Amino acid sequence: RLTWNYYHNLDDIYDFLHYLEHTYPKLCTVRTIGGSAEGRPIKLLKISNGRKGNRAVFVEGGIHAREWISPATVTYIIYQFVSGYNKETSSMRGLDWYVVPVLNPDGYLYSYNIDRMWRKNRSVTKSKECLGVDLNRNWGYDWGKNGSSEDPCHNSYGGRKPFSEPETTSVARFFLDNPDIDWRGYVSIHSYGQYIVYPWGSPNAVLDDNAELNKVAKEAAVNIVSAGGETYTVGPAGLTIYPAAGISMDWAKGSQAIKYAYTIELRDTGRYAFLLPAKYIKPTAEEALIAVRTIAKAVAS
């Protein structure tokens, strides 16, 4: 079991996934979809009632090492969902969920034990001095453009080519290997800033379905406030936060044609920033759960 009163280490998070599979065998399956640069497993939890024809949503957490609230929130969401499954909305239950709570296990461990502010993975680069690729600049859509760096010593280093990293490749390969999954949603969970944003990450043209994606994001933000939560700013990512190319959300939208692609930047707005105290895990995760439920409703309808 996990609790949400403090930030857990990687082993606890992975054990928790196996605990869920053991406790809810009809709903939960754990799979290792690949390995990290340092050889750690990348684990995925599938939540499904097994019905044929379900649409699917991919939820990705922990791509940035220091954003500890992301894996904490993702594990909270899956626990609330699975443990209260029968009371969940029919939209939630009518979807198959594919969840990777920690896409950057090496980075998470490094941030947890050695350098709290580490962001990237831990892969060896062309520079002798600097390690790590920004996994949210390494995806194969618009790679290397706006807001990514060619300097391995920079925090937004995109890698030597698109999908140079085993962490991003593991997700891309999972999609390739499973052509029958009916992907309709992709949610990438980060901190901080309190944003619910959608493509594009680099400010190209406005999407054809901009109005639809905006409507769902706004609805999520309104639902959060109605539940007594914080304010979340909504809009296209590149214009609302800053331009960033080679991000997972744009790959989901642009390369996989997944309609409802979102990035959620969790609490806060800068007071504690990446060092969000653990007492805020539960309220933050509750807000994210509301957002995910709102997106699920749109995906299912």
Ligand code: 0X9
């Ligand atoms: O820079 C990122 O990858 C994300 N922000 S973070 O502080 N969590 O690192 C933003 C990704 C969303 N896309 C854009 N802002 N374009």
Ligand code: ZN
């Ligand atoms: Zn991030």
